Amino acid sequence: MTTFDQLPDIPGPTALSGGGHPGWNSRAPRPTPAQRRYLEACELGAVEAGDDPRRAVAEAVDAHSATVRGVLEELGDLHSLAALEAVLDLSLLERELLEDDARRRTVALLRVQEALSKLRAVGAVDAIVDRAPRELVQSCGFDRAVLFRVHEGRMVMEAAYFGEDEMGAEKMVAFAQSVAPPLDHMLLETEMIRRRAPAIVRDARNDPRVNRPIVDFSLTRSYVAAPVMPTGQVIGFLHADRLYSGQTVDEIDRDIVWAFAEGFGYAFERTVLLERMRRQQAEVRRALASAEAAAKALQDADLDLRKVEPVEQSPAARLLAEPQSRIHTVLTRREVEVLRLMAAGRTNQQIAVELVISTGTVKSHVKRVLRKLQATNRAEAASTYVRMASQPESWWPGGS
Structure with a gap:
């Protein structure tokens, strides 16, 4: 009708x-x-x-x-x-x-527009992740909100805001992280990934699509959820309910969360790019400062009127140069970047975010690095990378 x-x-x-x-x-x-x-x-x-x-x-x-x-x-x-x-x-x-x-x-x-304008003013990734559920509650009228991220086929809760119940929010995050439900074919969020659309659960206690442990722990009776997908790929979910007021969520609530999730995705992407840009700017400034200091040292050096003998590199200089030249003969530039981040303890997801590539591509690079270094696992490959700066060339797989 x-x-x-x-x-x-x-x-x-x-x-x-x-x-x-x-x-x-x-x-x-x-x-x-x-x-x-x-x-x-x-x-x-x-x-x-x-x-x-x-x-x-x-x-x-x-x-x-x-x-x-x-x-x-x-x-x-x-x-x-x-x-x-x-x-x-x-x-x-x-x-x-x-x-x-x-x-x-x-x-x-x-x-929603007011909440998103506040999020766009946040300049740090960890801050905007914590801020999103709070703005969804305070600005849009919900009682509680949580934010999940998609990580290696699982839902990992990153932040929650339950109004004045700060302890309840902390317990919710800790419990949900211990569960980290897999995105199997029966889960509501899996359907949201496939359809790229929001969802509404009016009877959470009897709906077979929900994750039962999280729903039972949260005591929610009904909730709305929407995917976060700034680049077209679902990277997380926002959930919200009206538990304290005793109201059942409706289609308008669903559309509110959907609009907020879309705007939050773009704000999050912008914050990530700005943070990466700041890191790059800091690295460039350090490099320029180092180059300026080296140039000033050369300019201020005393002149000695004599034949210049060939200068032999110091052991420290050789240790710095040789590993890089050796590793680039075996690994590609991208594989070296992946190996460096592996040695720093980064996960595949973190490497993908930092290098702006997919998780699948990172896994392919990791496999090739392990094969070329004749390493059986990530820890061994990272150890190999660290030893490069302190051991002679004979340690290299296949070296003399």
Whole structure:
């Protein structure tokens, strides 16, 4: 059944039919079924065409109802008159509910924009991750919110905000991280990854798609969830509920979280890129400072009028240069970068984020590095990388 909130503000019949309207062209959207019904009603004279279809239809309903009421009063049909009054009351109630929903959506959209503007001002990745659930609660009217990330096929909770119940939020994060449910085919979030769309759970205690341990621990009765996917790939999920107020979430709540999750994804991506840029700038500044210091040392060095003998590299200089030259003869530049991060203790996911490549690509690089270094695991490969700076070339796999 078509309702009033599905009828957008549309121009008169001439504009929609394309008849002589100066702005009409072949690329204009076709009228929806509700709009076509409105046009037909206007042509039949049942509705007077106006700028606001909802108001025009409502006025037509009131006018026809007054006519029918007058006829029934003249006939003395009190039963039919009472039935008409009941129908009109329900119609008025429906109209008020639709108007309430429209106002709620408008206010919710403004609150989402306000929350996202605050997130865009955050300059650190860890800070924006912690801030997201809090803004979803404080700005958008939910009682609780949590943020999961997708890591190696599992859901790992990163942050939670439960209002004044800080201890409850901390316990929730600790418990959810200990569970870290896998994204199997039965889980609601797996369906969200496939459909790239939000979801609503009205009866969490009996819904087979939810993760039972997390739902039981959180005591949630209903919740909404939306994927975070700034680049088209789902990297996490936002969940929200109204546990403390005792309300059941609805479609508007789902759409609010969906809009917030989309904006948060872009804000998170921007923060990550800015943080990487700052790290690169710091490295460039250090390199420039080092080069400037070396140039100044050369400039200030004393001159000695004699034949210059070939300068033999110091053992320390050879240790710094030789490992790099040796490793580049065996590994590619990208493989060296991966090995360096492996030695620093980074996970595949962290390496992927830092090098801006997929986790699958990182795994392929790791396999090739292990094979070329004749290492059986990551720890052995990392140990090999560290020993390069302190041992002669004979340690190298296959060396003399």
